[in-house]
Amino acid sequence: MSSLMSSLMSSPPAPQWPLPDHAAGDNDISVLPRIFEDAINIAIFQRPLPADIAFSAQAQCQTNRAWQYSWLGHPDETFVADLRRRLPAPDAATPLVEDMATIAEAIAFLFDTQTVGIRVRLLTSAMCPRFHCDNLPVRMVTTYVGPGSEWLPEYAINRAGLGAPHPDRPDIATDSSAIQRLAPGDIALLKGSGWVGCEERGLVHRSPALDGEGKRLLMSIDPA
Secondary structure (H helix, E strand, O other): OHHHHHHHOOOOOOOOOOOOOOEEEEOOHHHHHHHHOOOOOEEEEOOOOOHHHHHHHHHOOOOOOOEEEEEEEOOOHHHHHHHHHHOOOHHHOHHHHHHHHHHHHHHHHHOOOOOEEEEEEEEOOOOOOOOEOOOOOEEEEEEEEOOOOEEOOHHHEOHHHOOOOOOOOOOOEOOHHHOEEOOOOOEEEEEOOOOOOOOOOOOOEEOOOOOOOOOEEEEEEEEO
16 A cells, blocks of 8 residues: 555645534545544545646547546456546556556555446536435545535535425525535545445535536546
8 A cells, every 4th residue: 555655645735724523634645544434424635636647637638528438346457458548548648547546446445345436537517516415335536627526514514405306495505605625636535325324424515517618527436
């Protein structure tokens, strides 16, 4: 794990910001295991993207169509080769692919699994624009290009509003000024309602809006 930590810690430290008690954030990868704490439902490794990774990610966005890539298995050399081959600009993909593989290895190590579900998407519109809670144990999200995922502190949530839209449902966000947003490069673990003991406290989050011709390059990982 030490080599993974060295790779992910190659960028300068990110600034700190106030977080609610149910969130953990730091510019050290050691913050991620705090997701196992009962009181925590989001753990954020604050990490500004190194220039070579940002350039490599931008190269994959020079297309007018949305695209996505999926992988279920071990994040090994086969995954690396397959991802590189499937990206729109494979000749410029090396820094991005290496970063994605390093993150996937770290997540597999953290959750002691040989199998992870990886999805990489280039989005041209908000994927899940409504605040919601995932019905799964935990998901890792990181954004390479465009705005990061938005989430709500617990004090600003009316959980009676969750679920399918309905005229009688109240607004989910009780204080729009409390909405938090992950920064590009941040690596975040989000607990869902499928985490044992967190059935009623899964993180409430949504995809950010994209203005005009804005794009968003996102990777998510589900430990299997």
